[in-house]
Structure formats: structure tokens, C-alpha cells
Amino acid sequence: MNTLKxxxxxxxxxWKSLEHNGPYFPPEYQPLPDDVHxxxxxxxxKLSVAAExxxxxxxxxxxxxxxxxxxxxxxxxxxxxxxxxxxERSVIQDLNKCDFGxxxxxxxxxxxxxxxxxxxxKQTLKEANQKIVDQYGYCLLDHHKERIGNFKIEPPGLFRxxxxxxxxxxxxKRIQPEDVIINCSKDARIPDPPPGHHWKEVRHDNTVTxxxxxxxxxxxxxxxxxxxxxxxxxGEKDWEKYEIARKLKSCVDDIRNTYLGDLKSREMVTRQxxxxxxxxxxxxxxxxxxxxxxxxxxxxxxxxxxxEHITLHEQLDGNKCVVExxxxxxxxxxxxxxVPVISKVFKSLKRFMDNKEPGDELFDRLNTSxxxxxxxxxxxGLTAKVFRTYNASITLQQQLKELxxxxxxxxxxxxxxxxxxxxxxxxxxxxxxxPKTFEQSMANLQAKIDARKEQLALAKSELKQAKKEAKDKxxxxxKLQRCxxxxxxxxxxxxxxxxxxxxxxxxxxxxxxDPRISxxxxxxxEVPIEKxxxxxxxxxxxxxxxxxxxxxxx
DNA sequence: GCATTTACTTAGTAAATCGATG
DNA sequence: CATCGATTTACTAAGTAAATGC
Numbered sequence: 112m113n114t115l116k117x118x119x120x121x122x123x124x125x126w127k128s129l130e131h132n133g134p135y136f137p138p139e140y141q142p143l144p145d146d147v148h149x150x151x152x153x154x155x156x157k158l159s160v161a162a163e164x165x166x167x168x169x170x171x172x173x174x175x176x177x178x179x180x181x182x183x184x185x186x187x188x189x190x191x192x193x194x195x196x197x198x199e200r201s202v203i204q205d206l207n208k209c210d211f212g213x214x215x216x217x218x219x220x221x222x223x224x225x226x227x228x229x230x231x232x233k234q235t236l237k238e239a240n241q242k243i244v245d246q247y248g249y250c251l252l253d254h255h256k257e258r259i260g261n262f263k264i265e266p267p268g269l270f271r272x273x274x275x276x277x278x279x280x281x282x283x284k285r286i287q288p289e290d291v292i293i294n295c296s297k298d299a300r301i302p303d304p305p306p307g308h309h310w311k312e313v314r315h316d317n318t319v320t321x322x323x324x325x326x327x328x329x330x331x332x333x334x335x336x337x338x339x340x341x342x343x344x345x346g347e348k349d350w351e352k353y354e355i356a357r358k359l360k361s362c363v364d365d366i367r368n369t370y371l372g373d374l375k376s377r378e379m380v381t382r383q384x385x386x387x388x389x390x391x392x393x394x395x396x397x398x399x400x401x402x403x404x405x406x407x408x409x410x411x412x413x414x415x416x417x418x419e420h421i422t423l424h425e426q427l428d429g430n431k432c433v434v435e436x437x438x439x440x441x442x443x444x445x446x447x448x449x450v451p452v453i454s455k456v457f458k459s460l461k462r463f464m465d466n467k468e469p470g471d472e473l474f475d476r477l478n479t480s481x482x483x484x485x486x487x488x489x490x491x492g493l494t495a496k497v498f499r500t501y502n503a504s505i506t507l508q509q510q511l512k513e514l515x516x517x518x519x520x521x522x523x524x525x526x527x528x529x530x531x532x533x534x535x536x537x538x539x540x541x542x543x544x545x546p547k548t549f550e551q552s553m554a555n556l557q558a559k560i561d562a563r564k565e566q567l568a569l570a571k572s573e574l575k576q577a578k579k580e581a582k583d584k585x586x587x588x589x590k591l592q593r594c595x596x597x598x599x600x601x602x603x604x605x606x607x608x609x610x611x612x613x614x615x616x617x618x619x620x621x622x623x624x625d626p627r628i629s630x631x632x633x634x635x636x637e638v639p640i641e642k643x644x645x646x647x648x649x650x651x652x653x654x655x656x657x658x659x660x661x662x663x664x665x
Numbered sequence: 666g667c668a669t670t671t672a673c674t675t676a677g678t679a680a681a682t683c684g685a686t687g
Numbered sequence: 688c689a690t691c692g693a694t695t696t697a698c699t700a701a702g703t704a705a706a707t708g709c
Contacts, residue, residue, distance in 0.1 A: 261676080352695090397696095548670095
């Protein structure tokens, strides 16, 4: 357990043998039935197959907010016109004159029909899907059968970037076998391309973990077919990640002293680096790589913060030296926080912002590469994101210790667990859109609680009466207890749900919290592991569930 | 006991990080 | 140093299962 890296093979080699059946391709486009029409400027118009397919992509999304956005509409229209025949192109010049109504209606009918399928039809469909999974969903890696995470080629459609993405609405093209690179071992059977097709390339690169790849046409980036999270390869990588974070725990005090000392440096780079590290450590900010302007939504992380993203307050809400953050991070999720900082950091920030305007970088001498180089010199394997893992996991461990009691019942223990989990999610700014039916379902639950309370009160008085008349057979006592338990459970549920309105627990659970902390907690608290990890999660964290004793400490 | 609502799971894929490459 | 490639992290939506009400 002391060696950090599991050395399986010589450097960089990920496997010795890899065999699979290639990716699964989405079905071909089925042209619209003859009674479904597209209209331009009020006139019926039969589209070519290529133009029709793209029209359907748009029509399918008509209920979505995307289709009301200017950028989305413009990008879509531009790309759609490229798919048209010259004749179509000369007619169709204005998206506002396009009537997708019938196509949209047809789509909705189809969705409805799928929902209303009989049990048998659903069963048939399920079996067909299972057949696809059986055929394409697994591979042999070093003679072990492993599940593939995403074995399907992404179907064509309209690009749905997050936030104000400049490329939203562009046509994501259909991928052909001729676009796909297959990776497998030399001695493996090469997967058959679909009939009449060939692969772009077959290579045998055992220094990577992917089975197939293609280049996507929106950003020109590469997409990969990779293993499921429960695979040995991914599991070991995950374990390594947490071991590095634990190693940070052992030297984090030194590192903190180092960057606090660096705040006094005469070198601008060093001071900027120190302040950035202070943020990354204290606030669990992401590194913040620079991004190409105009290619993606305007989002930032620590190193790419600009002056308009922070406001300095000498005094705010009774605190001194408060930094107010307001920026869009990964996935255009807003980060808003008011944080009291030490005065040296505050003064440095003021200096960094001198003579700068909105749009200028706060840390103009710093980038993630520089920062990570420095970090790796402090501890092998240390990068900016290790701080997030470390701070997330250590927070969970602390919170669990603080919040949970052995004497609590299971529902209360789980509330404590969720609260600890939530503290981490808040730290990492993992948000979700409040569920559309949140208010309603909250009101429903409250109504049920009230009803139960009433019932309980009634039952209590009845019991009293029964005891008085000495005709109680002892079983209404138990009934009452059950009723009380149920009420408590619902109240706990209500609290939990309310507190969780805008917070997503999944991301931290899956990616930041050392599962051994949770496994040890379950053992200690005598909570079944199934209560905190569902089947998928148990599979992913099988390594931790197997190896962890109740005395594990992160 | 069945239909409907609600909760939970899984799939899908975009968007980050970070080291390698030229 | 900028770009690229591989891998991890992220949220949303669709699908499915469970709970609930009639």
C-alpha cells in the first residue's frame, strides 16, 4: 500500500491484448412518410433526403429553448443550407418562413407512441437492445471481459453547447466507418466494419486505453470509445488518484506555508502564483486553462480569471478584506461567493488589478502550465486538480465525523451522510437546475406530513383510551411506533430535499470523494453500503468496498 | 390491483484538465 | 510556446423502477 503506482507493464503500456467488436453505428435516416410535409412561405415543399434529415433535427427541438436563440438559429440555418440542393438553397432563404409544424407534430406523436407501447412491445425492444449490448458492449482486455462505457457512435444532430456557446445549433455530422480509427492488439481479430464500408485506420497502440475514435466536426476534437468505470483499468487509475490526494494530505501544511511565504515575493509571477494557489486550495477552484476565444462559451477557472470576475471590498457584512467572485465556470455554471481573505492576499489582488480594465486577466503572468510545473516540484504528481480531490475528500471525512452519531437511526445517519456530501458539493460548486416540479412535489410531501401528524395524534389518543379500558393487545403500540418512524422518515426526507434543491451530489460522489471514506463510515455506523451507493456505484467502487476496513483514514 | 406520479438510474456527450508534441 | 491527444469531470434528459393514490 505504500507504493503509489501499480506498475503493471513497462512505461506507458496500458494493456498487452485488446479485442473488441468495434463501435455500434446509429441506424440510417428514415425519410418522412408522404403525408408529412414541410412548408416554405406557406407552400408545400418536398425536401431532398439530406435537407430533410437536418430539418427533422430542428423540428424535433422546437419545444426546446435552444431553437429560440439567435445564435442557435443562425448556425443551424447556415449549416442546413449547406445540406440543401442548389434549388432548395435558392428557395429557402429565411428560417422564419420555414414551417416545421407537421414534422414537429409527427415527432411528438412518435414519442407519445413509444410511451404508450404495450408491455410486450417494450419487452421486444428491450431484448433487441440487449442483443446490441451483448454484441458491442464488451471487450477483452488482457483476456478479461470488460464492459465498454460508450460503445455507440454519437448520432448526427444539432450541436447543443452549454451556456452562450458560439457554435450552438451547428450540424453535428453523421459519422461513417471511414471516419473511425480502430485500436486493438496486433493478434486480435479486427472488428468488421458495416457491410460495404471500411475503417479509416486500424492501429495497435497499447499506450492508450481507447478502443475506437473519430474526429468530431464542430470543434475538430477527437471522440473516443472507452471502458466502463467498473473496469480494472479505470478502477486502478481512480485508486491512484486518491492515493495522490492522500499524499498531498501529508505535505499540505508545508505547501500552504510555502505559498503563504510566496505572497511576500518581489517577483510578480511568484505572488500571482501564490494567490492563485490560495484560491485553488481554499475555494477548490479549477485550474483554469486558457481557451480559444470564439470557439467555446466564455468560461473561466482560477488562472483565467479576469478583473471583472472579482470585486474587492475592504469591508463587507462585518468582514474585512472580502473578495466577491462572480464568474461562469465549467459548463457555464455560475460561481458566486463572497470570501474574506487574509490581508496579504487582498493587497496583492489590489496590486494585480492596478491599471487594468474589464477583460484583462487578473493573473497576467500566470498560466496553468506554469502553476502545475511548480506544483509538481513540490510533490510528484501534484497538479491543481489534486487540491480539489484532497479538499473534497478531507471535507467529507471531517463532516462525517462531526455530523453523524452511532445512536442515530438509519434515516438520520443517511441525512448526516447526505449533509456531509452536500458540504463537499457546495465547496466544489456542483449545481443543478432545480427540478421543474420541485415546488409542487415539496408541497405534496408537506401535505403528507401534515396528514400523518394528524393520524398519529388520533392514534395516540385512541391508544390512551384503549389502555384506560385495559383492552389493548399490545399491537397498537407497535403500530404507533411504526407510524412515528414513518413520520420521522418523511420529515428527514423533506429537509434533505429542500436543502438539496439546487445542489448536485452525484459529481462529487463519483469523482471527488475517496470511496474508502464512505465504506469505512458505513462499516462504523452499521449502515448497509447499498444505502449510499447504488449498483453502478458499487461496481465502480468495488475496489474500495473490497479492501477497506472500518479504521480507514483518508 | 392498476394507473399515475415521483424518484432514481443510466446514457449521452460536452467541457474541463494536463502532459506530450512539434 | 501553441496545439493536440487522452483522460477525467460535468450536467441534462431519457428511461425505468418504485411509491402512491384511486
